[in-house]
Amino acid sequence: MAKRVLVVEDNELNLKLFCDLLRAHAFEVAPVKDGREALAAARAFLPDLVVMDIQMPHVTGDEIIRQMKMDPQLRAIPIMAVTAYAGHDDEERIRAAGADAYVSKPISLVRFMEEVRALVPTETQEAPQP
Template sequence: MTRVAKKVLVVEDNELNLKLFCDLLRAHEYAAEPVRDGREAVARAREFGPDLIIMDIQMPHVTGYELILELKADDDLQSIPVMAVTAYAGRDDEERIRAAGAEAYVSKPISLSRFMDVVGALV
């Protein structure tokens, strides 16, 4: 029986981080879909149907925080777990991000093993 790869939508405006996250996910047999502009994230989530959304918090145009609120308010998308990844590492930031609806929070610079442990726990 062939295992169907779990799909992960990666929303990250930094090209190096986007490539790192997608390469890491693909190396662990996930289907990674990159999104560079947060304004496209909700539409891409609808098209791609991800099992997990990895979301940068600090982005131009729309913040990851705003996107999490938008995703969690959407009947079709609210059940998809969100993993926030951010350089903001204050306790207040984590509480605010979790209050918005993110199921997990990983601070940058990321630990590759912790990143994959959290991904595995969410999917």
């Protein structure tokens, strides 16, 4: 069964890139363009991972992360923050909100997938090596 990833990103090109990349690696993906819809989408989709943009209109990614971590149904879902904020203080603030991983934009596709796999091992990764 494919692992499920909720991608919350307001930029159309980034949203398409993340979703296409994840689908190419056999993940089931649900895209969300408006952060205000993220919590309802997470409850409906029940993802194995959330990829969260931080800088969005209406509600910031770190606000959504805090809300998810307070929700009993969602708090155990790992969250990978993807952001243009690249300072050390920014990473600390985002991790303090509850993000399990932090990737700065522009992203390296290899690093992005390494972080995804670290947070959501696939069945082939979990199998013991002979």
